[in-house]
Amino acid sequence: MQVPRHPTQIRQMLQARVKQLAAAKPALAASLALVNKRCGKPTCSCHHGGPLHQAHHLTVKQGGKTRTVYVPKDLVPEVQTWVAEYQRLKRLLAEVRQLTLALIKGHVQHHKRKRGRP
Numbered sequence: 001m002q003v004p005r006h007p008t009q010i011r012q013m014l015q016a017r018v019k020q021l022a023a024a025k026p027a028l029a030a031s032l033a034l035v036n037k038r039c040g041k042p043t044c045s046c047h048h049g050g051p052l053h054q055a056h057h058l059t060v061k062q063g064g065k066t067r068t069v070y071v072p073k074d075l076v077p078e079v080q081t082w083v084a085e086y087q088r089l090k091r092l093l094a095e096v097r098q099l100t101l102a103l104i105k106g107h108v109q110h111h112k113r114k115r116g117r118p
Contacts, residue, residue: 001095003102010106014099017092027089028082030060032071 004010036052038044046052056071058079071079
C-alpha cells in the first residue's frame with residue numbers, strides 16, 4: 001500500500017479502513033488444513049496400503065499451545081469464511097497501523113511546511 005504524504009489524504013484513507021473494520025461475520029484466528037489420515041477401523045483399506053481418508057483440521061492457539069480440532073464436512077465452508085474474515089481484518093489492521101504511524105511521523109514535517117520552513 002502506498003502511503004500519501006499529505007495528512008489529509010492519510011486521514012481519509014485511515015477513516016476508510018476503520019469503517020471497513022466492522023466484522024460482518026465471525027472471525028476465527030486459526031488455519032484450516034486438509035489432511036490425509038487413517039481411520040480407526042482395522043478392516044478399512046486405509047490400514048492395508050489403500051488411500052487415506054481426507055479430513056479438515058483447524059489449528060488454533062489456546063493458552064500458548066497449539067490445538068487441532070476436527071471440522072465436520074458440513075461445517076467446512078462456514079469455517080473457511082470465518083478464517084477468511086480474520087485474515088481480512090488482520091490485513092486491515094496492518095494498513096491502519098501503517099497509516100497511523102505515517103500520520104504521526106508526518107505531523108511535525110507538515111506543520112513546518114505550513115509555516116514556510118523547509
